[in-house]
Amino acid sequence: xxxxxxxxxxxxxxxxxxxxxxxxxxxxxxxxxxxxxxxxxxxxxxxxxxxxxxxxxxxxxxxxxxxxxxxxxxxxxxxxxxxxxxxxxxxxxxxxxxxxxxxxxxxxxxxxxxxxxxxxxxxxxxxxxxxxxxxxxxxxxxxxxxxxxxxxxxxxxxxxxxxxxxxxxxxxxxxxxxxxxxxxxxxxxxxxxxxxxxxxxxxxxxxxxxxxxxxxxxxxxxxxxxxxxxxxxxxxxxxxxxxxxxxxxxxxxxxxxxxxxxxxxxxxxxxxxxxxxxxxxxxxxxxxxxxxxxxxxxxxxxxxxxxxxxxxxxxxxxxxxxxxxxxxxxxxxxxxxxxxxxxxxxxxxxxxxxxxxxxxxxxxxxxxxxxxxxxxxxxxxxxxxxxxxxxxxxxxxxxxxxxxxxxxxxxxxxxxxxxxxxxxxxxxxxxxxxxxxxxxxxxxxxxxxxxxxxxxxxxxxxxxxxxxxxxxxxxxxxxxxxxxxxxxxxxxxxxxxxxxxxxxxxxxxxxxxxxxxxxxxxxxxxxxxxxxx
Amino acid sequence: xxxxxxxxxxxxxxxxxxxxxxxxxxxxxxxxxxxxxxxxxxxxxxxxxxxxxxxxxxxxxxxxxxxxxxxxxxxxxxxxxxxxxxxxxxxxxxxxxxxxxxxxxxxxxxxxxxxxxxxxxxxxxxxxxxxxxxxxxxxxxxxxxxxxxxxxxxxxxxxxxxxxxxxxxxxxxxxxxxxxxxxxxxxxxxxxxxxxxxxxxxxxxxxxxxxxxxxxxxxxxxxxxxxxxxxxxxxxxxxxxxxxxxxxxxxxxxxxxxxxxxxxxxxxxxxxxxxxxxxxxxxxxxxxxxxxxxxxxxxxxxxxxxxxxxxxxxxxxxxxxx
Numbered sequence: 001x002x003x004x005x006x007x008x009x010x011x012x013x014x015x016x017x018x019x020x021x022x023x024x025x026x027x028x029x030x031x032x033x034x035x036x037x038x039x040x041x042x043x044x045x046x047x048x049x050x051x052x053x054x055x056x057x058x059x060x061x062x063x064x065x066x067x068x069x070x071x072x073x074x075x076x077x078x079x080x081x082x083x084x085x086x087x088x089x090x091x092x093x094x095x096x097x098x099x100x101x102x103x104x105x106x107x108x109x110x111x112x113x114x115x116x117x118x119x120x121x122x123x124x125x126x127x128x129x130x131x132x133x134x135x136x137x138x139x140x141x142x143x144x145x146x147x148x149x150x151x152x153x154x155x156x157x158x159x160x161x162x163x164x165x166x167x168x169x170x171x172x173x174x175x176x177x178x179x180x181x182x183x184x185x186x187x188x189x190x191x192x193x194x195x196x197x198x199x200x201x202x203x204x205x206x207x208x209x210x211x212x213x214x215x216x217x218x219x220x221x222x223x224x225x226x227x228x229x230x231x232x233x234x235x236x237x238x239x240x241x242x243x244x245x246x247x248x249x250x251x252x253x254x255x256x257x258x259x260x261x262x263x264x265x266x267x268x269x270x271x272x273x274x275x276x277x278x279x280x281x282x283x284x285x286x287x288x289x290x291x292x293x294x295x296x297x298x299x300x301x302x303x304x305x306x307x308x309x310x311x312x313x314x315x316x317x318x319x320x321x322x323x324x325x326x327x328x329x330x331x332x333x334x335x336x337x338x339x340x341x342x343x344x345x346x347x348x349x350x351x352x353x354x355x356x357x358x359x360x361x362x363x364x365x366x367x368x369x370x371x372x373x374x375x376x377x378x379x380x381x382x383x384x385x386x387x388x389x390x391x392x393x394x395x396x397x398x399x400x401x402x403x404x405x406x407x408x409x410x411x412x413x414x415x416x417x418x419x420x421x422x423x424x425x426x427x428x429x430x431x432x433x434x435x436x437x438x439x440x441x442x443x444x445x446x447x448x449x450x451x452x453x454x455x456x457x458x459x460x461x462x463x464x465x466x467x468x469x470x471x472x473x474x475x476x477x478x479x480x481x482x483x484x485x486x487x488x489x490x491x492x493x494x495x496x497x498x499x500x501x502x503x504x505x506x507x508x509x510x511x512x513x514x515x516x517x518x519x520x521x522x523x524x525x526x527x528x529x530x531x532x533x
Numbered sequence: 534x535x536x537x538x539x540x541x542x543x544x545x546x547x548x549x550x551x552x553x554x555x556x557x558x559x560x561x562x563x564x565x566x567x568x569x570x571x572x573x574x575x576x577x578x579x580x581x582x583x584x585x586x587x588x589x590x591x592x593x594x595x596x597x598x599x600x601x602x603x604x605x606x607x608x609x610x611x612x613x614x615x616x617x618x619x620x621x622x623x624x625x626x627x628x629x630x631x632x633x634x635x636x637x638x639x640x641x642x643x644x645x646x647x648x649x650x651x652x653x654x655x656x657x658x659x660x661x662x663x664x665x666x667x668x669x670x671x672x673x674x675x676x677x678x679x680x681x682x683x684x685x686x687x688x689x690x691x692x693x694x695x696x697x698x699x700x701x702x703x704x705x706x707x708x709x710x711x712x713x714x715x716x717x718x719x720x721x722x723x724x725x726x727x728x729x730x731x732x733x734x735x736x737x738x739x740x741x742x743x744x745x746x747x748x749x750x751x752x753x754x755x756x757x758x759x760x761x762x763x764x765x766x767x768x769x770x771x772x773x774x775x776x777x778x779x780x781x782x783x784x785x786x787x788x789x790x791x792x793x794x795x796x797x798x799x800x801x802x803x804x805x806x807x808x809x810x811x812x813x814x815x816x817x818x819x820x821x822x823x824x825x826x827x828x829x830x831x832x833x834x835x836x837x838x839x840x841x842x843x844x845x846x847x848x849x850x851x852x853x854x855x
Contacts, residue, residue: 012775012779013778013779013784013785013786014784015779015782065654067654068823068826071654071819071823072654074653074819075653075654078655078816079774079776080774081776085655088656088657089655091657092657424774424777424780456780
């Protein structure tokens with residue numbers, strides 16, 4: 001555990017990529033094989049299920065700190081991170097633990113099945129046997145994700161440097177459904193076995209947002225134009241009469257979308273399709289809000305299946321006849337995809353083709369982009385016709401050209417402290433719009449929360465203002481005098497029963513602080529509703 | 534008679550030299566004599582009287598005396614006695630002996646007015662010797678990597694505390710002008726290792742492997758470019774929070790404060806024997822609520838700090854509170 005805690009400390013305290021890669025490479029060179037497997041698992045978000053819920057964690061940490069629960073909660077709101085708060089309030093002892101990372105994780109897996117008394121005893125014993133930073137890392141392993149600015153890509157690069165295995169090959173090996181408790185480092189990283197690859201997806205190729213003028217991309221004829229769908233990026237694999245559906249977060253989501261079982265025995269084995277999972281209620285593309293009802297569920301009721309079915313909008317073909325065809329030019333892959341689609345399109349599979357176009361001028365392309373909202377897309381994707389399917393986010397061949405966000409002017413009504421880096425500032429805001437109530441009076445109604453879009457300097461100014469203009473405190477939340485107006489941007493909009501305003505917005509964020517506007521000049525709920533297509 | 538007033542008054546008793554406690558414009562200042570050169574350096578020609586520890590003086594039938602607060606050199610608590618009723622105002626204070634200021638001495642009183650800058654159970658300091666070992670090891674590592682160590686600490690107090698305990702076998706100690714000037718003022722009172730002021734003529738090569746002491750406000754300025762390649766460190770109580778360090782983009786945080794931690798506050802309060810506690814700046818709402826739960830008659834008093842709850846802010850005044 002000591003060297004893993006030291007690694008996390010280094011990763012957490014540097015903003016420099018080179019420092020992080022060096023620290024990881026160095027760690028991979030010296031750690032035991034078991035610890036390496038677990039480290040890869042943790043940094044790629046494959047941690048064992050949480051053995052203890054956070055209510056009990058708070059309670060038991062509090063017992064050691066010997067403070068009232070409300071004081072723990074106040075501290076937590078100020079620190080902004082549960083594991084960090086627990087690590088800070090528990091007294092440090094002279095004890096010492098030499099247990100390895102693997103030993104700790106095995107204990108945590110076993111812990112899940114134990115009684116509350118056993119869990120409590122285990123936590124008390126281990127919290128007191130670790131120093132402050134080890135205690136923080138240990139508690140993080142129990143509570144949830146490490147947000148330490150290490151992407152899978154960065155970790156893969158370090159592992160590649162340490163082991164001498166090519167980065168692309170490693171990215172492929174580390175994907176998929178492996179269990180860190182069962183697999184050896186040899187099997188995971190070093191062995192080459194094709195049979196293991198049955199469920200494995202290819203690393204996704206990701207587009208960059210377009211920079212500057214679109215016309216600088218050259219001849220429009222070199223580009224394939226299609227709409228950028230607002231669903232879940234996915235890879236659908238049909239191999240050996242089995243189906244595997246992966247989301248871009250490298251999560252195996254096959255069970256969540258039983259519709260796609262229809263592909264088995266219809267689409268030939270040895271096929272991998274790159275496409276978007278989209279909600280398709282009443283035979284039409286729905287909103288992301290519709291899809292939300294499916295995302296969180298592991299098992300799906302037949303009622304929900306009927307109400308919100310899903311389809312795949314296919315846009316690329318990565319494997320065909322058991323052969324990796326990613327090296328082929330986009331146009332050739334696309335031809336094969338269209339042939340595949342042609343053969344199955346009349347069977348009624350939940351599969352549609354993402355139409356691509358060849359347009360003659362950048363003006364035509366710009367015009368197509370303006371149709372995005374009507375097409376229920378987020379904008380356009382531009383793919384170079386001659387390009388291979390690459391690994392990760394690379395510039396040059398794939399560009400996304402999103403539409404401008406919808407905007408509305410709203411009033412700041414509530415604020416909450418941020419978390420992590422912004423834990424001591426009020427940076428999470430709630431915004432409201434005007435509505436006329438039953439008595440005919442205008443009142444402010446909450447419509448969205450946003451916590452990004454201002455500069456650090458602006459956040460400090462707003463934070464300062466909030467502290468001076470607090471009306472009431474409710475735990476970590478404060479209501480403030482309605483006075484500041486902000487321009488809020490968002491990507492999509494849909495009616496919703498779950499929201500007080502009756503409307504759900506997609507990815508709301510602050511675009512700018514409207515110093516020039518008074519609250520009377522903010523928009524109304526009616527203005528917002530009029531934006532629904 | 535006013536204590537650390539923040540509007541100009543006729544008579545002001547000053548606890549210590551930080552600018553949020555010793556402001557400009559009073560007609561007459563009274564402070565500990567070791568603080569006299571400090572506030573003169575900061576405020577220029579002022580009318581000031583220096584007092585000794587425990588030396589009592591009576592103004593309008595009220596008896597005053599100054600007692601060590603251990604916050605920085607010359608920092609005092611103010612004891613106020615009237616008709617047998619004793620109040621103590623702490624100013625800023627810490628319980629650990631930092632090796633440069635006269636250590637804090639608890640004073641028996643009925644009412645204790647205490648600061649709460651770090652009044653949360655999440656704040657617990659390690660002994661100074663351990664933190665300074667970390668600082669010196671960090672310097673040695675940076676030196677081995679061929680880099681200059683830039684260590685931020687507030688100009689008055691923190692910078693000298695760090696200076697006093699730096700291991701000069703690692704190399705030379707360079708200073709930013711603000712730190713150099715203040716250190717010069719304090720040299721007659723404390724023996725410090727030698728320092729070299731960074732000037733226009735200082736060459737980049739001279740700095741490599743050595744350490745530079747600078748005020749936090751120098752972070753991110755053009756002045757610091759001369760240190761390239763450099764690594765930054767900051768010594769402050771706020772460094773206990775990961776978020777505070779990351780937000781300032783500091784490479785290394787050392788948790789070293791000139792204020793009391795949670796236990797320091799509780800132990801000090803107990804040692805005064807006071808039953809009434811008045812909590813000022815910092816997490817005073819939370820701290821006084823806790824004191825009431827454990828049986829004290831505690832309340833909060835408004836100070837100019839109330840607006841920002843003593844939280845991490847980027848301005849110099851609050852760096853001072855670190």
